[in-house]
Amino acid sequence: MKMTRVSFEINNEKVSLDVRPYETLLETLRERLMLTGAKEACGMGSCGACTVVMNGIPVRSCLVLAPEADGAVITTVEGLRQDGKLHPLQQAFMEKGAVQCGFCTSGMIMTAKALLERNKKPTKKEIIKTMSSNICRCTGYKKIIEAVEEAAKKI
Amino acid sequence: MNNEFNIVGKRVVRSDSLAKVTGEARYTADLKFPNMLVAKVLRSPHPHAKILKIDCSKALKVPGVKAAVSGFDSYGVKWGVFRYTQDHAMLHTDKVRYIGEDVAAVAAVDEETALEALSLIKVDYEPLPAVFDPFESMKDGAPQIHSEYKNNVNIHIHIDVGEVDKAMEKAFLVREDTFKAAGEAYAMMEPYAVVALFKNGYLDLYMPNAGPHVRAKALSNMLKLPLNRVRIRHINSGGAFGGRSEVAPGDLVASLLAIKSGQPVKLVLTREENATASRQVHDIVATVKTGMKKDGTILAKDYKVVYDGGAYSSTGPIATSIPFYVYEECYRFPNVRYNGYRVFTNKGIRGMYGCHGRAFLAGNESQMDLMAKELGLDPVDVRLKNGLKPGEVTATKSKITSCGLKETILEASEKTNFRKKWAKPSKRKGIGMGCVAIMCGFPMGFRSGSSAYVKINDDGQVTLVTGLVDNGQGNESMVIQVASEVLGVPMEDINLVCADTEVTNLDPGAYSQAAAFVGANAVRVACENARKRIVAIAAEKLGIKETEVGLKDRAAHSIKHPDKKMPISWVVREAFFRGEPIVATGSFFPHIDFEREWVTRPWGQMAGTFSFGTSVAEIEIDQETGKIKMPKFTSAHDCGRPINPMAVEGQMEGSIQQAGVAALTEGNLWDKGHLLNPNLLEYKVPLACDMPEIDTIIVSSRDPAGPFGAKEGGLTIRMNAYSAVACALTNATGELFTELPLTPDKVLTVLERKKGVK
Ligand code: FES
Numbered sequence: 033m034k035m036t037r038v039s040f041e042i043n044n045e046k047v048s049l050d051v052r053p054y055e056t057l058l059e060t061l062r063e064r065l066m067l068t069g070a071k072e073a074c075g076m077g078s079c080g081a082c083t084v085v086m087n088g089i090p091v092r093s094c095l096v097l098a099p100e101a102d103g104a105v106i107t108t109v110e111g112l113r114q115d116g117k118l119h120p121l122q123q124a125f126m127e128k129g130a131v132q133c134g135f136c137t138s139g140m141i142m143t144a145k146a147l148l149e150r151n152k153k154p155t156k157k158e159i160i161k162t163m164s165s166n167i168c169r170c171t172g173y174k175k176i177i178e179a180v181e182e183a184a185k186k187i
Numbered sequence: 188m189n190n191e192f193n194i195v196g197k198r199v200v201r202s203d204s205l206a207k208v209t210g211e212a213r214y215t216a217d218l219k220f221p222n223m224l225v226a227k228v229l230r231s232p233h234p235h236a237k238i239l240k241i242d243c244s245k246a247l248k249v250p251g252v253k254a255a256v257s258g259f260d261s262y263g264v265k266w267g268v269f270r271y272t273q274d275h276a277m278l279h280t281d282k283v284r285y286i287g288e289d290v291a292a293v294a295a296v297d298e299e300t301a302l303e304a305l306s307l308i309k310v311d312y313e314p315l316p317a318v319f320d321p322f323e324s325m326k327d328g329a330p331q332i333h334s335e336y337k338n339n340v341n342i343h344i345h346i347d348v349g350e351v352d353k354a355m356e357k358a359f360l361v362r363e364d365t366f367k368a369a370g371e372a373y374a375m376m377e378p379y380a381v382v383a384l385f386k387n388g389y390l391d392l393y394m395p396n397a398g399p400h401v402r403a404k405a406l407s408n409m410l411k412l413p414l415n416r417v418r419i420r421h422i423n424s425g426g427a428f429g430g431r432s433e434v435a436p437g438d439l440v441a442s443l444l445a446i447k448s449g450q451p452v453k454l455v456l457t458r459e460e461n462a463t464a465s466r467q468v469h470d471i472v473a474t475v476k477t478g479m480k481k482d483g484t485i486l487a488k489d490y491k492v493v494y495d496g497g498a499y500s501s502t503g504p505i506a507t508s509i510p511f512y513v514y515e516e517c518y519r520f521p522n523v524r525y526n527g528y529r530v531f532t533n534k535g536i537r538g539m540y541g542c543h544g545r546a547f548l549a550g551n552e553s554q555m556d557l558m559a560k561e562l563g564l565d566p567v568d569v570r571l572k573n574g575l576k577p578g579e580v581t582a583t584k585s586k587i588t589s590c591g592l593k594e595t596i597l598e599a600s601e602k603t604n605f606r607k608k609w610a611k612p613s614k615r616k617g618i619g620m621g622c623v624a625i626m627c628g629f630p631m632g633f634r635s636g637s638s639a640y641v642k643i644n645d646d647g648q649v650t651l652v653t654g655l656v657d658n659g660q661g662n663e664s665m666v667i668q669v670a671s672e673v674l675g676v677p678m679e680d681i682n683l684v685c686a687d688t689e690v691t692n693l694d695p696g697a698y699s700q701a702a703a704f705v706g707a708n709a710v711r712v713a714c715e716n717a718r719k720r721i722v723a724i725a726a727e728k729l730g731i732k733e734t735e736v737g738l739k740d741r742a743a744h745s746i747k748h749p750d751k752k753m754p755i756s757w758v759v760r761e762a763f764f765r766g767e768p769i770v771a772t773g774s775f776f777p778h779i780d781f782e783r784e785w786v787t788r789p790w791g792q793m794a795g796t797f798s799f800g801t802s803v804a805e806i807e808i809d810q811e812t813g814k815i816k817m818p819k820f821t822s823a824h825d826c827g828r829p830i831n832p833m834a835v836e837g838q839m840e841g842s843i844q845q846a847g848v849a850a851l852t853e854g855n856l857w858d859k860g861h862l863l864n865p866n867l868l869e870y871k872v873p874l875a876c877d878m879p880e881i882d883t884i885i886v887s888s889r890d891p892a893g894p895f896g897a898k899e900g901g902l903t904i905r906m907n908a909y910s911a912v913a914c915a916l917t918n919a920t921g922e923l924f925t926e927l928p929l930t931p932d933k934v935l936t937v938l939e940r941k942k943g944v945k
């Protein structure tokens with residue numbers, strides 16, 4: 033099978049690897065780089081469980097082909113901790129009780145991270161609007177929104 | 188809420204959340220083992236067809252394919268929760284009964300190879316006439332889906348208490364209405380996945396499940412392996428909501444492939460497969476007849492409820508009964524008749540759902556409001572009048588012990604200014620209230636109880652072992668919190684080993700709402716037994732009476748002179764010296780009438796205790812489009828003492844989403860045997876922007892038998908939130924709903940009907 037070489041920076045590390053040309057970034061992350069924090073819940077862009085931040089933008093990695101990520105800078109949930117310290121979003125999700133089954137959590141946190149990077153002081157309305165790109169089946173979203181508000185205060 | 192405890196009752200960070208926010212928490216699809224194969228399943232394209240032949244020979248010749256299986260490779264042992272409902276072989280050799288049913292499967296080195304092999308499996312079918320509507324299915328001459336069930340009636344539950352017909356005659360007001368609701372999708376975010384490994388005659392399995400012990404038992408039967416050779420291992424679960432309670436066809440498929448290939452096998456369903464071929468929720472049609480006295484007292488209820496049961500029995504008798512029971516556990520019915528029919532159709536397999544029974548429950552509640560209105564009463568008074576009180580006995584003879592129903596009704600209505608708003612609805616706005624009770628556990632024979640054990644290690648750290656399982660509700664954290672309270676060590680000192688059938692004892696699982704009342708109670712007892720041993724040694728060493736010893740912050744201390752203390756680790760070491768390490772077991776068996784049987788003897792004590800709750804929905808209806816907006820939702824819950832109020836609130840908020848907001852959007856759509864909305868684009872799970880402002884109230888209550896006074900938390904709201912929404916519609920329009928979900932088209936029909944009356 034013909035493979036394609038891609039190189040990108042992921043969680044502050046440069047990697048170079050061979051992928052199938054039609055492989056999704058989500059597969060590359062999960063199967064080749066063992067970064068299983070991003071989840072596949074729909075595989076068609078409708079839920080956001082696979083969200084990672086690519087060049088500052090939250091992307092659904094199930095819709096990105098791995099070769100498209102060539103040269104990109106990517107952050108996944110595994111790359112959020114800095115010097116062993118949790119990211120304020122991670123801390124807030126825990127403290128506010130925003131995590132139940134946890135299957136949507138990494139996608140939620142990555143979506144929120146991209147939001148807070150481009151908008152330091154989002155209003156509650158803006159938070160709700162942005163977080164509405166992701167599905168959570170467990171929480172009713174209340175505590176997720178509160179967690180993002182709380183983290184925004186701390187960043 | 189005042190609190191005499193160190194940690195129980197506090198808003199603690201859940202023990203499982205760190206791994207989940209860092210991406211370290213492992214779910215089934217994340218697992219990797221050396222030489223692991225990928226499995227894919229060939230599914231039936233027919234809703235009903237005879238299987239003439241299955242030929243896997245070409246598939247097996249594809250390089251990289253390691254095994255292929257069909258029903259001819261299994262023992263054909265049929266699954267069913269009860270002896271009289273065993274009709275589901277999961278891989279069949281005679282016929283297929285729904286589109287998407289598992290027919291054959293392959294395991295190969297990668298997904299592409301597996302898919303190629305799948306396309307080479309040849310199945311010869313002889314299509315049979317199929318039936319998709321339960322009422323058609325019950326008619327004489329309809330296609331017979333299972334030969335042993337006449338007229339395709341899978342289960343008939345018949346309950347008859349008092350003298351219903353006479354009471355109806357005496358009633359001042361009688362109403363009969365019929366309500367329908369589409370079955371919902373579980374839509375748990377984690378699609379079904381299973382990993383199977385077979386080594387040295389032992390089968391190890393990982394999958395999201397709501398009860399590892401029941402699962403192991405079912406698979407040991409189906410695979411003809413001794414029970415201790417089937418080991419269900421612990422793994423995180425990405426949501427269940429009732430949909431992971433039973434053994435799944437994928438479990439059998441992956442196990443057979445692993446046994447055949449001798450290699451680990453992973454099967455991950457796609458979102459669409461998860462919707463069509465894991466489990467679905469029953470569509471329900473409920474006819475509700477109520478007789479009321481002039482003062483609003485319910486004299487009699489007469490029910491006929493038809494459940495579209497899909498192709499197999501599944502939890503049939505339970506699913507056919509539960510909506511009735513959660514209602515009779517809430518209100519006093521001196522005369523009541525219930526005829527529940529679960530009917531086979533050529534649709535996917537159906538199971539219990541956290542929000543099960545919305546047509547029945549929302550129908551009852553909104554009809555009650557309409558009758559109250561006619562009698563010049565308000566919904567609050569009618570509910571208070573008919574609601575059960577502590578010490579009362581339900582129609583089918585369950586005694587209610589602790590009961591905060593009244594408090595939930597009063598607090599929810601006061602908080603929302605309910606009476607005033609209800610009395611003056613506008614055409615556009617409505618407010619509605621829904622109540623229900625939930626049994627905390629129900630009869631499951633010797634599996635109704637739980638046993639746990641605990642050992643204190645030489646550094647004072649604790650290992651806690653229980654069969655209890657967590658599907659995301661926070662059960663793991665809950666029992667750690669309970670153990671922490673009893674043993675006086677922080678939560679982080681407790682290592683939980685759970686839901687692994689090799690090491691854990693029987694437990695009902697995250698099923699029948701038993702986790703807090705039964706599972707956590709067993710943990711409490713085990714820890715109390717260990718505590719007694721610690722206290723005995725500490726008292727001796729500190730030279731005080733046992734009754735004067737307290738345990739806190741990893742130390743045993745004198746309650747009178749807190750400075751007099753010693754670390755628990757010293758106590759433990761002393762115990763080792765004496766050759767009597769501190770290990771203890773504990774069990775809890777709820778007070779249930781085990782003679783009770785769903786079909787043949789539907790009376791007797793159902794559960795050790797019951798939870799109660801009231802929800803209030805406030806809606807606005809767009810008169811032109813029929814679209815409903817829901818600005819505010821309030822729920823009040825009697826869950827006994829909440830072990831972790833933050834976790835209970837989370838359950839309540841999730842319930843408002845999954846049952847309340849879902850009442851406006853969610854429902855499976857069918858074209859004959861085809862599910863039209865099997866994915867998350869077409870099936871509308873509410874998003875953050877769809878949510879109302881939420882207010883949750885936990886009323887103050889203590890259950891005498893619950894661990895620290897706790898009962899089930901959250902499910903009560905899951906089974907009354909839709910009622911509140913339906914009642915709000917009735918309040919605004921003066922009309923009853925006929926069908927859920929209340930999508931704009933259905934609301935317009937209600938509005939049209941109202942115009943017609945004028
Ligand atoms: S898995 Fe990518 S959006 Fe759902």
Ligand code: FES
Binds near residue numbers: 171
């Ligand atoms: S926590 Fe379960 S899907 Fe969000």
